[in-house]
Amino acid sequence: MLQEALAKRKFLVIGRVGMDLSPDPANTRTRDAETMMVAMGGSSANIAAGLYKFGCDASLVTCVSDDAIGWYCETQLDQYGVDRRYVKRVRGEYRTSLAVYETRVDDHQSVIYRNNAADFQMSLEDVEAVDYSAFGALITAGTVFAAEPSRSATFRAFELAKAAGLPIIFDVDYRPYSWPSPDVAADVLSRAGAMSDIIVGNDEEFGFMAGDADKGLGKARDLAQNSAQIVVYKMGPLGAITFADGAEIKTGIYPVEAVKPTGAGDSFMAGFLAGLSEGRPLKDAILRGSACASIVVSKPGCAPAMPNAAQLEEFLKTHPGPTEA
Template identity: 80%
Template sequence: MALEGIAERNFLVVGRVGMDLCPDPPGTSTPDATTMVVGMGGSSANIAAGLVKLGCKAALVTSVSDDAVGWYCEGQLDRYGVKRTYVSRIRGEERTSLAVYETRLEDHQSVIYRNNAADFQMTVADVEAVDYSQFGALITAGTVFAAEPSRSAAFRAFELARAAGLPIIFDVDYRPYSWPSPEVAEEVLSRAGALSDVIVGNDEEFGFMAGDIGKGLAKARDLAQGAASIVIYKMGHEGAITFADGAEFRTGIYPVEAVKPTGAGDSFMAGFLAGLSEGRPMKEAVLRGSACASIVVARPGCAPAMPDTAGLEDFLAAHPGPTEC
């Protein structure tokens, strides 16, 4: 599958949006909190917001509960400029995801409420209502596959995107608490990876897909030798290994004083894809993704912490790096 659609800078993003709550001021533990700051969360929504901040267009496909939390998420999508034509409201016992996480590294706590998650109620009919011809590429994160009917809907979205000529971009995003068992997750995520053109994950996620953490790099290499055009194997502070065009290269990171561990992956994806969409060389696009990840972990919040184009350029101009590999 050719990746030319990425250059259209118009992305269809499938997956969850949620509400984040963070104890304030930064550094406060949740048990000690008297004030919380609210923000938009959810991997897919964060990626979409990051792309829009970097000058791209993005639309989200998901379900939210028809209540104040769901309405808040809709309003936040509007605020960030993410199109929500394909965001459906549902009524029942399902609820939009809620995350409580701390802006601190030591003893960091992150608690995510996803029992009866509303986004898992996304249906095949929801994804069949999308006009795929309006978009250049499809992005999704692995959590969308963790339960039905969302799993079947996401695979149907892959089929429809493929038929419309859109490249499929897959962030593995393995969250054990969302899945019925590791065995189901391994099978389903591997199936999704085999259908994707661009695959991004960390060393633990590729290791999980391989059935052994020590075999993660080999798994990434195998996927790159199959249908995928680009595979990025992230290794945290050790940088990333990218497989593309029959070659592989390693990149470092931009060291920062981190205030939290969350949000880096979503920001990386947004920065990387925005860089590719601008026609930048592969290595430069990966490094721009790494810079975006560093910016986010050095600030409170996830979507609110993601840089716009001017902020990214200022960071790259002023910040030493990347580290040598």
């Protein structure tokens, strides 16, 4: 049963960790930067860190380069409480991802270095070494499927997780620059979605999977009817529609003054899953995820900006939202 699995509060997270650089102070353009804020990044690592802040256990499966950037990421994972026993160092020309993004909304610039990405070197052997019985659920984001051997390794992890009774939680997280072609991405992400129990994506991502921007909502509804137990269809400032048990739940957002557009999806996932793991009603868990997203975009950094339970409760207590869906 999904709720029983999530109640274990032990998550296996597959995907990248990286280094984030952002010009400091906020609103500084990269081209004008003299100093940079440095922080841990990478969608999967951010989710894992967010879950730990809510009292969950999170273990990361990925590869990092055997150099100063990879070692930095290992240290950051330790500081955020993320178990890295399944994080492997790789040598050669492979490099840990580096993101340079601005803490500004207007004319926001993000540059992500993914050439010869170390995390794409995750292999079948790496995922087969995991003790899946120690976890309650598996989480991943679409980036892991963009290249081999990571793609095949992650599909193998899905198989092993299912065999161990773990639900699969999938953040579509489509990033065109990582993929060889849109056709390959649509096929692979659709395969991953069909194997997943919880799917989270935005309207553009579901539209992409459906092959037509206007058919995204239908794609999300179809996945909920035929394979997934919960599908969250995010619509930015318009809130979200969640499909589960034949029902459609509409939720709003918590408006804030954003200082950047990055990190919202990762924080939403952490807050949403933490809420479900605590046994909260589905609508409540979605709104908590939405509040987490708002908190993160209102502060510099991604992993550093993710709230803990006390910070989330204070935000919910003082914010007049959410908006009506």
